[in-house]
Amino acid sequence: MSETDTTPESESTATDADEDEGRGERVRRYANYAVLLVLGILAFVAVIQLYLSVSNAIRTWIEPEYRSLFQAAFNLVVLLAAGLGISYQLRRLYG
Template sequence: MSEEHPSTTEDVSTATDEGAGTTGEAAAVPDAAGTDGRLAGDFTRYVNYVALAALVALALVAGIQFYGAVSRTINQWIVREYRSLFHAAFNLAVLLVAAAGISWQVRRLRG
């Protein structure tokens, strides 16, 4: 019994020493490299969100101006009797495009 006990103690201490050295070195390296990569990734993501917000604002302004221009064109070129029909058709087209975009975005977000 005394012969088996010392040999198991040596095996346990050897395994512990080998595991401690490997784990300590591996844990220190990713922290240093991971922090810089994560900060660069966060900055890039924020820049992309700012660019997206600017483009959405630009598209919103252009969309409102386009809608107004089409309405003025309908009022100028279409006979009074048919103006409401053309306005309704144009509004329906805008509504369908917006609904398709919303549906596509919701599917993309759900994943």
């Protein structure tokens, strides 16, 4: 037998190792997605609570005749921040 010949046993061992490595990568990727999902849900809840708290603070501290102006400005800032975040993510994905 020459040095370049491989036995079926060594080929199956290498294939099994590659499959195990691929499986481990897939599990790691799914775990990362799960962590990202949980953190995303936590961030979503925090953003909703922050939005409601700021709206409540505007109702408490701002005179009634200026409330709609402050609420509109706050909503505009939130909308611009969301638009920037969406455009950044779209550039990352398709850019």
